[in-house]
Amino acid sequence: MAMKKFVCKVCGHVHEGTAAPDICPVCKAPASEFAEQPAKKGMFSDKNGNPYIIMYSTIMVVVVATLLAVAALGLQSRQNANMLNEKKQAILQSLFAAEAAAADTDASDFIAGKGLAYDSFIEASVLDAEGRATEGEDVFALLGDLKASFDAGKYPIFAAEDGRVVIPVTGSGLWGPVWGYVALEKDMNTVAGIVLDHKGETPGLGAEIATPKFQSYFVGKKIFEGDEFVSVALRKGGASAERIDHEVDAISGGTKTSDGVTAMLRNSLSHYLPYLEARRAAEAAGEVSNAEIADNNEQ
Known part of the structure; x- marks a missing residue:
């Protein structure tokens, strides 16, 4: 007994x-x-005891983590599709942001109204260090880590049907990464539009780079001065009169972010100089040829 x-x-x-x-x-x-004296029960019999609380918490964490993992895997393809669509829309918006602003319309609504679609209007490719197109690269995969792509000598570029191009840019702001897309006119010099975004810049200060109003300041700016690449700089205190074609007013109170955008534009665009210079030379040669033809016709 x-x-x-x-x-x-x-x-x-x-x-x-x-x-x-x-x-x-x-x-x-x-x-x-x-x-x-009552007989002792199991370690987890006391629901107010530490062992039971720890066991219960552990089980709940495991269950919730498992459910989240399953949900993430199930939604991954949809999330990837949404991210891809966001990138495509940003590329189109950089091309038509100025026209949308002139029409006092949201860029995405303006694009939809014109019936434009990325796949029918844009041709993506990857350039090497000499500005030549390469094959076998997933352009949007390279955008996933653009800095690493640049370091590896792979430069994604997006050519529009109308002759303009869009160049992706990446850099660092005050609190984290900043990135965007710069659209250039057919002269490979004039900024047609720009879309900028950030991960954690200060609201009301550095975060202003993501607003259409700030981005509109870049339209019409030049990245070349004659044959010299000068990029576009954000100048504290306002763009100077003598550099008005190459400067934008820096963000008041957002000096570090402004400096980061300046460095981002110069560093990122410089990777594309062989391509841009070749396109500029071809454009100049075409203009000379057309002028000569006109002169000959007049004679």
């Missing part, structure tokens, strides 16, 4: 047996002063 434990309520003596003793051997209290 299993042994039980009885505790004397007077002196605390513990007696083991099938029943309480007639008299406590310590304090001589009668059997009526003994109380049977």
